[in-house]
Amino acid sequence: MRTTTDKRKSLVKAGRRLIHSKGFNATTLADIAQASGVPLGNVYYYFRTKEELLDAVVHEQEDEFRSRVARFEKAATPQARLLAFLDSVIESRMSITRHGCPVGSLSQEMNKRGGASRARVNRQLVARAQWASAQFREMGRTDAQELGVWLTGSVQGVILMANALNDPAVIERQIGQLKAWVQKF
Amino acid sequence: MRTTTDKRKSLVKAGRRLIHSKGFNATTLADIAQASGVPLGNVYYYFRTKEELLDAVVHEQEDEFRSRVARFEKAATPQARLLAFLDSVIESRMSITRHGCPVGSLSQEMNKRGGASRARVNRQLVARAQWASAQFREMGRTDAQELGVWLTGSVQGVILMANALNDPAVIERQIGQLKAWVQKF
DNA sequence: GTCTATAATACGATAGAC
DNA sequence: GTCTATCGTATTATAGAC
Structure with missing residues (x-):
């Protein structure tokens, strides 16, 4: 329960930073995953699509x-x-x-x-x-x-x-x- | 000489329109080629890269x-x-x-x-x-x-x-x- | 819930025939 | 100069083991 929330928050936080600096189109889910220390595949447990993130x-x-x-x-x-x-x-x-x-x-x-x-x-x-x-x-x-x-x-x-x-x-x-x-x- | 110039102009014109309406990242060379009636591969005769266009x-x-x-x-x-x-x-x-x-x-x-x-x-x-x-x-x-x-x-x-x-x-x-x-x- | 492997596709760019 | 076919890679998304 705790870890789950933390990872989700990590992803959103990294997403904010990267989307701000590189833009939405140029930011890949791999970028966000890496910056959050979360494996790419795991992103989809929290967000079904990039737009949902x-x-x-x-x-x-x-x-x-x-x-x-x-x-x-x-x-x-x-x-x-x-x-x-x-x-x-x-x-x-x-x-x-x-x-x-x-x-x-x-x-x-x-x-x-x-x-x-x-x-x-x-x-x-x-x-x-x-x-x-x-x-x-x-x-x-x-x-x-x-x-x-x-x-x-x-x-x-x-x-x-x-x-x-x-x-x-x-x-x-x-x-x-x-x-x-x-x-x- | 005439055709060459026309095709190049066509590509730039379509590029302007599409980049304005969809943005640079979201506009593909295939989009521009199709809108200009030019085959994709031919684009590279006029422009070596997307950035050059x-x-x-x-x-x-x-x-x-x-x-x-x-x-x-x-x-x-x-x-x-x-x-x-x-x-x-x-x-x-x-x-x-x-x-x-x-x-x-x-x-x-x-x-x-x-x-x-x-x-x-x-x-x-x-x-x-x-x-x-x-x-x-x-x-x-x-x-x-x-x-x-x-x-x-x-x-x-x-x-x-x-x-x-x-x-x-x-x-x-x-x-x-x-x-x-x-x-x- | 987590992670690896990979499918499916899109795209920039090139090779090479004509 | 033109066009077709295709390569190489990046990217979203999924499958499925753990």
Whole structure:
């Protein structure tokens, strides 16, 4: 019972890391198995297909975002919450400069695939936009929904440029600008 | 001589279309060959490897951007040029809502790969940012470089959200906002 | 539950006839 | 230059012993 859970968790953890750094298509189940110290054949005891493993990875990403949001929610004002979110982007600038946003880059990849996992991955971006929109709504903005989508997309755009330029300072500077913009409300 | 050129062009054209809609990894040389009406083995007369075909695709994308820029340059002011660029994004909203930006999504994919083609694809995003920066510089902004990167990333972010939400209206509205922002300078 | 061996297939790339 | 046939390998997935 204990070992079983551990192996499954190992596989999902390695899957997250490898899918983030190499992408879903380029990550093989053999890669994930090896990184987890699990024989290839055993992967199929836990996941019937590669896509099912992806579902578990996305599920964990969703959990992590929820727990990050829980921390942001401790801030008193909606502004402070958005700023805390933007700070968390700056904090992870090294990783996302190297490999892009784990959610955004996966979304791009799955949008070229169709199927069920596409919708699930996209839901993560929608969830981010909805959370941001909720903050703007609380700030009394009638265009809250548009602003939430805008902020979420802007962060993705900054990350894409930092990734392409291979320069984490782009994230510091431009997310800093976004923070200033949020503070003006 | 004529047929040769035609077949090569056919392959690159089909490659562009398929790589845009399915991504580089998921597009097979057999796909491209079939779409071009060329037997698989013959592809290797024109391109020694799959990556070499990608280089030709990127080269064509660069040419197209240059010719688009040439049209923008007809506008009298740098503002008008940037607005023309943003209008061209709105014009192609159906295609980019479905498949993302041909340059941005390819960049995301190649950034997870390393190798020579990564640099080449990223250079396309850099070129866009540099062109935008040049417009801002002409407008007398000392932070022109930062603004060019910002505008380029913002467009990419909008496209990513429209792609994830599967809604071309997102592009109309949010690129419209960017146009209003540019007009304020 | 675990692990080895392997099936089944897909794909990039090549050989060689025409 | 063109095309068919095929090689070599990688990869998802399964069979079946333990």
